[in-house]
Amino acid sequence: MRVVFAGTPDVALPSLDAIASSHHELVAVVTRPDAPTGRGRKLVASPVSDWAAERGIETLKPERAGDPAFLDRLRELSPACCPVxxxxxxxxxxxxxxxxxGWVNLHFSVLPAWRGAAPVQHALLAGDEVTGATTFRIVKELDAGPVYGVLTEAVRPDDTSGALLDRLAAAGSTLLVDTLDHVEAGDIEARPQSADGASYATKIEVDDGRVRWTEAAAAIDRRIRACTPDPGAWxxxxxxxxxxxxxxxxxxxxxxxxEISADKHTVRIGTATVDxxxxxxxxxxxxxxxxxxxxxxxxxxxxxxFDAEG
Structure with a gap:
């Protein structure tokens, strides 16, 4: 099956590798335009763009996915499906x-829980014991399309968002390729999401990483792990x-x-509950x-x- 892959950050690469190693024909990738990064604000290509360039695969970087030139080229490429x-x-x-x-998205939660931009961070913030990944067909409503497949993953007590996302990206790549296989074969049906249990994972901002020492130790622990490595707890x-x-x-x-208490080997900080x-x-x-x-x-x-409110 001819596919055009859409993705931008490192977390998309395991799925790109899996699709490239499958029998599906990857004819192009779509990614976000080069973005200014670092103190010098130098334009830097996305990890997906770099991956495609190394392999000589056509890369499309529309400012908006509705741009006429992009849509014309997408029609010329004639993909049967676009994994995202x-x-x-x-x-x-x-x-x-x-x-x-259509466009088949790999989302890192068990939908309809944690629709939106930061599902893994919000799962950790909320203290979820289990999360996972879902493949679904994209519709105009945010992460609300019918579901093809689901996997689950236990949240470990020491998980950071980075570590948990890495595991979900690896496991999810297999789920995504399996979904594409069944879509091609025509032996899978996308089922509507449940109307119950929907929750939303807004983007995690820098201020969300501010530690409030007046919170309980368990909440502080979850906040720091959720914001590690990005945007960082502080x-x-x-x-x-x-x-x-x-x-x-x-x-x-x-x-x-x-309050700070330091000895030769440890540094302890007071919270609303235990240190x-x-x-x-x-x-x-x-x-x-x-x-x-x-x-x-x-x-x-x-x-x-430390300042109690940050």
């Missing part, structure tokens, strides 16, 4: 109508921002929210380091504390 993983832009009906079998000390790696809740509650032990810290302009090494350098005084 984290493309990052809305698809108008004019684009959805081009392939005979707190402030004397007005200066510090990034934080995952923490470990302890059995004690000896400290006030945000947490810090893992790594990254002060502004420096590399990440073990929290104990940071404490030996700054030597926090007795009673010193």
């Amino acid at each position: 993983v984290a493309y990052g832009a809305l698809l108008p009906q004019s684009a959805l109508d081009v392939p005979e079998h 707190t402030t000390l004397d007005g200066g921002r510090i990034k934080l790696g995952p923490v470990q809740p302890t059995d004690g509650d000896t400290l006030e929210p945000g 947490v032990e810090l893992g790594s810290i990254q002060p502004r302009g420096k590399r990440p380091m073990p929290a104990a090494d940071w404490a030996r350098g700054v030597r926090p005084e007795a009673g010193a504390r």
Whole structure:
């Protein structure tokens, strides 16, 4: 089956590899335009664009998926189906109508839970014990199309969004190719999503990574893991921002929210419930380091504390 793949970030690459290794004919990729990155704001191509360039595969980078020139080229390519993983832009009906079998999206949740841009982060924030991935046919309503297939994945106590997303991307690539196989064979039926249990995963912003030490230790632990590695969890000390790696809740509650207690090997911080032990810290302009090494350098005084609300 002729396919045109749409995707942008690294998380799309396992599916690209799986499709390229399958019997399906990958004739082009669609990805977001090159974007300014870093201090110099240099234009950088997406990981999907780089993957295609290395293999000599045609790459389409429309500003909007409804651009007439893009739609004309898509019709010329005549894909039977367009698999999608984290493309990052809305698809108008004019684009959805081009392939005979539509656009089949791999979404990293068990729909209808966590429709939207950041399903893995929101699953961790909410303390979900199980998440997964879903293949479905794209319709105009956000992540609401009929479902082809589902897989589930247990959320581990130490999962960050990065680690969990990597597992889902790998497992989901197999699900996506299997879905394409059955779509081609005509022996699969997309079933409407349940009207119950829909939840929405809005984009995680930088401020969502701000640790509020007045929250319970369990909530702080989930927030930090959900925001690792992106956009990063952070707190402030004397007005200066510090990034934080995952923490470990302890059995004690000896400290006030945000209060710092450091010894030779550990750094503990108070919360609304039990204290947490810090893992790594990254002060502004420096590399990440073990929290104990940071404490030996700054030597926090007795009673010193991170700002309780961030």
